[in-house]
Amino acid sequence: MIKTNPHLRIGQREVESVIAMTELVSGIDDQQGGRYARPMAASFLVNAIGPYLKAEAPDEVRRALLSAAADHCYLTGYMAMDERLDGLANRYYLKALELSRLAGDELTFCTTLRGMSVMHGDLGDGVTAIRLARSASAASPQAGPRMRAFLAGQEAHAAALTGDRALAMLRIKQAESAMEKAESQAKAFGSYDPSALHYHISQVRYELDDLDGAIKSMQESHQAREPAYRRTRVRYGAMLAERKFKAGRLDEACTDWHRVLDEYPLVQSGRVDDRIREMQTLMTPHLRNPSARELHDRSRSMAT
Template sequence: MEPSRRGVLTAGLYSVALAIPGWTDLTDRFERIAIDPHSRIGFTEVEAVKAMTEKISDLDDQFGGKATRPMSATFLVNTVVPYLKADGPDEVKRAMLSAAADHLYLTGYMAMDERADRLAQDYYVQALEMAGAAGDHLTYCTTLRGMSVQAVDLGHGDLALRLADAASAASPQAGPRMLAFLAGQQAHAAAKSGDRSTALLKIKQAESAMEKAESQAKAFGSYDPSSLSYHIAQVRYELGDKEAAIAHLEESDRSRESVYRRTRVRYNALLAERKLEVGRLEEACGDWNRVLDDYPMVKSGRCDDRIREMFALLVRYQDNGHARDLIERARTLVPAGVLTT
């Protein structure tokens, strides 16, 4: 269950040659876990794993993967793995496999946020295998989509699109919010890979699905209009419309739930970068100052990346008072180690 030490040692080495296990192959490939006859679980233990995963996910949104993944990994090793080895009714064991798959996906997401990208891949692949063994299509599709997010974030557009398409193809009878969740990522990946027609088609599908989803009961923490606005912004940027990208990033910020501090840091930093590209320096400095309001509370490799980019971009603007004040403020808030890595 725990990624190998070799995986930990090579955590930063993302693999674009990753083999993606297909849904129909997983149950045949999965090695049954040896059962400990002296330990037994019921649905109470399953619910405990689900509750802990949700709680850690909430903390991750606020404080970042560097702060929360150690907690998640410890719970995985000390609690989830022993539960997986315990005896119990078949329906309980399947439910535990599903809960474990979701926890593995979350832990992989945290590793990606740390910028331990190879380690994240290890967790993601294990989440796929666990979801297949549990018959859990939702976690399987969500994990593939998470892998696509990682790939596009690292600039691998073609792989990101393949992963996003695989997630969409494996999703059975998806409701409108899930359709928007999957199509939005397909659109971003297609735009990143240079496939303009597919990107525009998928973003239109995502918008239509979101409109239907918002007319129904909304599940807190799920894919929402703020997330869709971010995807539209990314598509518009990749297709060359920088001003539209800025407008949609601003809309994403206006509609975002306040609990998503890490997302706020990353996306507002991206907004500042986009504004600087089109010559809106003073506005960019304002957005970066908002980033610095939140950044000290977030421990995230991806957020650190955006801070390093901010310093790199502002070097040529140090004669400007807004830029100079921002740089001076940032130097009092950003750990020295962030700027030397």
């Protein structure tokens, strides 16, 4: 239980300020990356949300505050993961689970479990990723179609990481079906949209050794992505280039990587940095090729 401060009382206005700040920081993160946005979120968490959580409040306001604080902790954890501060991200995620449980906020609880699954998948830990993805799905039995697609897409990717082809394909079909229903309705959940679904399909195909299919789906993801998500566009653009390179399409890959480098200086993201380093590693054996040499030299000059 959280101890309360009898000398401080809050109302719905403070809850709305937490929601507004979370939305503001989320937009900055989408454009500029976690390394830029997380310090703002962390400072607000300590200096505003912390005291609010200890303040006196009516029960309805307290539940709303716990829910808003949980969402803010989840976002802060996601940005820490984007920085590649995975231990710190996990601590924020655990706090988000605690707060959302206290609030009875099923949506944020399962979203956080899903975020933890993404983190472990990025680290190559498919076993933990699939366990967390299943827990996320189980935590939200009454989810609407967009949320079901959101959860099924991650479970499909995690299953593919473990080599479970049958489960991965089943979950992708479920995600596609749920997304079709969701798109026929008003948008109701965050940023999970056809672009995100195509990304999950690409990830599943890639892990199941369908390289051409993975490239096709990643291109479809790119075409469907909203302009606001620059950090995602840069990171996934680099992943698309990597896959084209592995398919022997060197010139196309170099063209895509140059597009990535056009926006790379605008993004502060450890996960994007990982992709640039991977590109440099892949190019090193091919420096006799003029396109590869030009790309490699450009990326090194930007890093310097």
